[in-house]
Amino acid sequence: xxxSPLRFLLLSMLAVLALVFAACGDDDSGGSSSSxxxxxxxxxxxxxxxxxxxxxxxxxxxxxxxDYLDPGHSYYTAGFQVIYATNRTLYSFKPEDGxxxxxxxxxxxxxxxSDKKSVTVKIRKGVKFGPPVNREVTSKDVKYAVERFFSxxxxxxxxxxxxxxxxxxxxxxKGVKPISGIETPDDQTIxxxxxxxxxxxxxxxxxxxITAPVPEEYAKEFDAKNPSTxxxxxxxxxxxxxxxxxxxxxxGYKPGKSISLVxxxxxxxxxxxxxxxxxxxxxxLRTNATDANVAGRQVLDGQNLVLDTNxxxxxxxxxxxxxxxxxxxxPSGGYRYFPLNTTVKPFDDINxxxxxxxxxxxxxxxxxxxxxxxxDLATHFLPPEFPGFEQAGGFDGFGVDYLSKANEKGDxxxxxxxxxxxxxxxxxxxxxxxxxxxxxxxxxxxxxxxVAKNQLEKLGFKVRLRIVPQDAVYTEWCQVPAKxxxxxxxxxxxxxxxxxxxxxxxxxxxxxxxxxxxxNYSELKDPKVDEAMNKAALLEGEERxxxxxDIDKMIVEDAAAVPFIWDKTxxxxxxxxxxxxxxxxxxxxxxxxxxx
Amino acid sequence: MGAYIVRRxxxxxxxxxxxxxxxxxxxxxxxxxxxxxxRAGRDPSQDLIEQIRQQLGLDDPWYVQFKDYISNLVFHxxxxxxxxxxxxxxxxxxDRLPNTMFLVFGAxxxxxxxGVGIGIVSAVARGSIWDRLLMGGALVAISAPVYWLGLVSxxxxxxxxxxxxxxxxxxxxxxxxxxxxxxWAMFLPWCVLATAFAAIYARLLRSNLLETLSEDYxxxxxxxxxxxxxxxxxxxxxxxxTPVITVLGLDIGILMGxxxxxxxxxxxxxxxxxxxxxxxxxxxxxVQGTTLFLALAVALMSLLxxxxxxxxxxxxxx
Numbered sequence: 001x002x003x004s005p006l007r008f009l010l011l012s013m014l015a016v017l018a019l020v021f022a023a024c025g026d027d028d029s030g031g032s033s034s035s036x037x038x039x040x041x042x043x044x045x046x047x048x049x050x051x052x053x054x055x056x057x058x059x060x061x062x063x064x065x066x067d068y069l070d071p072g073h074s075y076y077t078a079g080f081q082v083i084y085a086t087n088r089t090l091y092s093f094k095p096e097d098g099x100x101x102x103x104x105x106x107x108x109x110x111x112x113x114s115d116k117k118s119v120t121v122k123i124r125k126g127v128k129f130g131p132p133v134n135r136e137v138t139s140k141d142v143k144y145a146v147e148r149f150f151s152x153x154x155x156x157x158x159x160x161x162x163x164x165x166x167x168x169x170x171x172x173x174k175g176v177k178p179i180s181g182i183e184t185p186d187d188q189t190i191x192x193x194x195x196x197x198x199x200x201x202x203x204x205x206x207x208x209x210i211t212a213p214v215p216e217e218y219a220k221e222f223d224a225k226n227p228s229t230x231x232x233x234x235x236x237x238x239x240x241x242x243x244x245x246x247x248x249x250x251x252g253y254k255p256g257k258s259i260s261l262v263x264x265x266x267x268x269x270x271x272x273x274x275x276x277x278x279x280x281x282x283x284x285l286r287t288n289a290t291d292a293n294v295a296g297r298q299v300l301d302g303q304n305l306v307l308d309t310n311x312x313x314x315x316x317x318x319x320x321x322x323x324x325x326x327x328x329x330x331p332s333g334g335y336r337y338f339p340l341n342t343t344v345k346p347f348d349d350i351n352x353x354x355x356x357x358x359x360x361x362x363x364x365x366x367x368x369x370x371x372x373x374x375x376d377l378a379t380h381f382l383p384p385e386f387p388g389f390e391q392a393g394g395f396d397g398f399g400v401d402y403l404s405k406a407n408e409k410g411d412x413x414x415x416x417x418x419x420x421x422x423x424x425x426x427x428x429x430x431x432x433x434x435x436x437x438x439x440x441x442x443x444x445x446x447x448x449x450x451v452a453k454n455q456l457e458k459l460g461f462k463v464r465l466r467i468v469p470q471d472a473v474y475t476e477w478c479q480v481p482a483k484x485x486x487x488x489x490x491x492x493x494x495x496x497x498x499x500x501x502x503x504x505x506x507x508x509x510x511x512x513x514x515x516x517x518x519x520n521y522s523e524l525k526d527p528k529v530d531e532a533m534n535k536a537a538l539l540e541g542e543e544r545x546x547x548x549x550d551i552d553k554m555i556v557e558d559a560a561a562v563p564f565i566w567d568k569t570x571x572x573x574x575x576x577x578x579x580x581x582x583x584x585x586x587x588x589x590x591x592x593x594x595x596x
Numbered sequence: 597m598g599a600y601i602v603r604r605x606x607x608x609x610x611x612x613x614x615x616x617x618x619x620x621x622x623x624x625x626x627x628x629x630x631x632x633x634x635r636a637g638r639d640p641s642q643d644l645i646e647q648i649r650q651q652l653g654l655d656d657p658w659y660v661q662f663k664d665y666i667s668n669l670v671f672h673x674x675x676x677x678x679x680x681x682x683x684x685x686x687x688x689x690x691d692r693l694p695n696t697m698f699l700v701f702g703a704x705x706x707x708x709x710x711g712v713g714i715g716i717v718s719a720v721a722r723g724s725i726w727d728r729l730l731m732g733g734a735l736v737a738i739s740a741p742v743y744w745l746g747l748v749s750x751x752x753x754x755x756x757x758x759x760x761x762x763x764x765x766x767x768x769x770x771x772x773x774x775x776x777x778x779x780w781a782m783f784l785p786w787c788v789l790a791t792a793f794a795a796i797y798a799r800l801l802r803s804n805l806l807e808t809l810s811e812d813y814x815x816x817x818x819x820x821x822x823x824x825x826x827x828x829x830x831x832x833x834x835x836x837x838t839p840v841i842t843v844l845g846l847d848i849g850i851l852m853g854x855x856x857x858x859x860x861x862x863x864x865x866x867x868x869x870x871x872x873x874x875x876x877x878x879x880x881x882x883v884q885g886t887t888l889f890l891a892l893a894v895a896l897m898s899l900l901x902x903x904x905x906x907x908x909x910x911x912x913x914x
Binding site for chain 1: 630644645681682683691747750751756765766770859861863865869876878
């Protein structure tokens with residue numbers, strides 16, 4: 001089963017909204033109306049940026065490695081953190097604003113043709129690759145970067161955003177193939193010709209790592225191998241580079257152990273219009289700090305240290321309630337939820353699903369992940385400080401009685417009302433089906449799945465909880481409709497772009513359901529939702545936000561899942577570190593963080 | 597002796613092939629997750645998953661995959677590449693091996709010396725207050741989980757998060773240079789790993805030594821007028837320590853791939869942690885590589901122990 005090209009096109013359009021917002025000057029999109037910690041942290045961040053001091057070495061402790069250093073392959077936070085410090089993508093985000101992109105390698109905003117079928121980007125002069133390439137970046141390097149992304153050897157993971165380009169492969173290619181729709185009339189100009197009038201949305205995707213330049217004459221030797229070995233020979237175009245030897249081999253990258261970043265000697269921020277201050281002289285990312293409790297304590301008690309992601313719950317509580325001045329909290333731009341499989345009995349009955357939502361103690365599920373410090377309780381899907389959130393009712397949601405702020409601990413009376421509507425006179429579930437719940441074998445996923453089991457049993461369901469390794473929860477169970485998983489014991493969806501389409505469509509669009517790798521865990525096939533999504537995908541501006549907020553409401557009305565948390569990422573630092581978090585990829589921004 | 601060693605080595609090769617086959621079939625027949633889907637990212641297309649499956653050779657029949665794996669292993673000493681980060685598994689293991697060896701052998705020296713010392717004192721002073729104190733302490737040490745002990749030792753004695761900043765803390769070993777500095781950085785992990793083993797060895801040796809000291813030949817030795825020190829060490833301990841050596845060899849072999857908790861608490865890049873992470877990520881080639889390595893370590897240590905027997909016990913000849 002293949003994905004429809006339209007889907008990719010639509011996804012891309014969503015992404016574009018970021019630029020639309022910029023053009024409209026919609027200041028509210030940053031969610032400043034929220035009274036959460038994150039807005040305060042943004043203010044702190046701005047002050048921190050101004051106080052940055054040049055020099056010093058920062059060490060980041062973490063238990064997990066990057067997925068890839070190759071900008072054509074990476075698709076996860078840890079990889080993005082390094083890639084946005086070592087590369088200049090065409091556009092990127094300042095740390096305090098993950099919604100409005102700014103020109104980076106590009107000289108100015110993209111020029112979109114009047115028919116919206118062509119996007120032209122001018123590239124800055126004077127930007128140079130780091131060693132061993134040491135030459136000026138040209139538009140051909142961006143062209144090659146996009147072309148290689150489609151090669152199976154490289155394995156680009158979000159081809160849909162770039163398939164609107166004329167001549168772009170519909171499936172991964174053997175080796176790097178030229179794409180006719182990318183033109184480079186001169187060294188400073190790149191033109192993307194598009195199959196459809198989706199220029200606005202396509203332009204928003206130019207923030208993704210694959211627009212970081214890759215020198216063909218150097219990389220083609222590595223890209224010819226399957227898989228490409230460019231990952232261990234990456235060349236920098238940003239302020240920092242992974243330490244390497246004269247051949248370009250990244251000696252500073254030790255998989256599963258550490259990544260050593262040093263200054264790129266060819267980077268000249270002032271001369272090449274780079275907005276990043278790059279205060280630090282050296283950055284050492286330890287990816288083998290395997291005990292989060294120990295690492296968290298080391299960061300709080302030590303010097304020049306930061307932790308890569310949320311600390312364990314006990315440390316998080318201490319940091320927020322007692323220590324207070326050693327953390328930054330940023331919205332993760334996503335939601336966590338328990339999908340209810342709408343094709344499996346008894347969840348094929350909408351009243352049963354509404355009863356589950358009404359009686360489910362969402363606060364208990366949040367506690368399993370660390371309590372109130374890890375995020376706000378969700379009342380719908382579009383997360384805070386995200387386009388469309390306010391239109392979707394903000395923190396209050398849509399005011400339905402089965403999913404509101406009032407029933408965050410579950411309301412047995414409302415649940416009974418819907419059970420009765422489904423023909424269960426006792427006000428609890430009376431059937432004999434056994435619900436299959438699949439959860440991870442490690443916390444917090446395990447604790448979360450156990451909460452789901454307890455909540456369902458409380459409502460009268462018979463539950464079989466199957467605990468499997470974390471990765472298998474999805475690839476072997478929840479993503480495989482044939483397995484008939486009644487409730488996935490915890491799922492989450494996070495942004496690629498600040499656009500509501502990418503937040504709702506992959507997760508709830510019926511036409512995107514596949515036999516394996518299916519992301520629509522609820523298997524929601526509501527034609528009205530699909531139709532509304534198709535229409536909303538073509539809208540722009542405020543109209544678009546309202547349309548997606550309405551779709552959010554339709555999904556809530558379908559009771560397709562129990563949303564329980566809008567994640568926040570809390571990052572901790574040593575006292576002498578001026579930590580600045582990147583709201584786009586919710587990790588420390590290595591370009592702005594400094595030593596006091 | 598030479599023929600014996602060759603025979604044992606050949607059996608080791610057969611053993612490794614069997615283990616390799618068992619590991620392969622466990623992961624082939626009962627996969628916990630699809631490596632191709634894991635590699636394809638968070639929102640993969642069906643095509644991409646299929647192409648990655650081809651790329652990794654996962655679409656070949658199982659016997660082709662197994663044949664390729666074994667032939668690469670036997671003819672090129674190639675364990676394949678990690679499914680997760682493409683790095684050669686051989687490099688991953690050998691990169692971590694020195695750390696694990698340093699941890700395990702250092703701890704083994706401590707637990708052997710301390711365990712044997714306590715065992716002798718307890719056996720010789722049987723029933724005394726020292727015997728009771730030492731055996732009581734040994735019981736506590738055996739009962740303390742390594743993970744808990746590691747955290748407590750860090751919170752008490754490490755120079756970064758400890759109450760009494762005496763020893764180097766977690767992660768210090770990675771930054772240490774020079775043998776002495778590395779030893780100092782590894783001191784806490786050594787002590788933590790050695791604690792339970794020292795206690796077990798002490799109890800084992802005490803029991804063996806008590807039995808040996810009641811043998812007729814010991815009485816004869818005393819009757820001949822030999823000094824008590826000579827009776828205990830030359831005639832008693834030498835005989836009583838043989839089972840301890842057996843256990844020591846196997847323990848070292850197992851810990852070459854199994855000191856996971858100590859490696860985790862102290863952030864040491866070891867083979868055990870590599871194996872654990874590979875299992876978590878369904879990284880079949882790394883799991884196979886580390887499993888084979890662990891089996892090899894146990895087999896070789898077992899062979900070494902048998903050879904050492906010949907020197908310790910004059911009755912043993914091959």
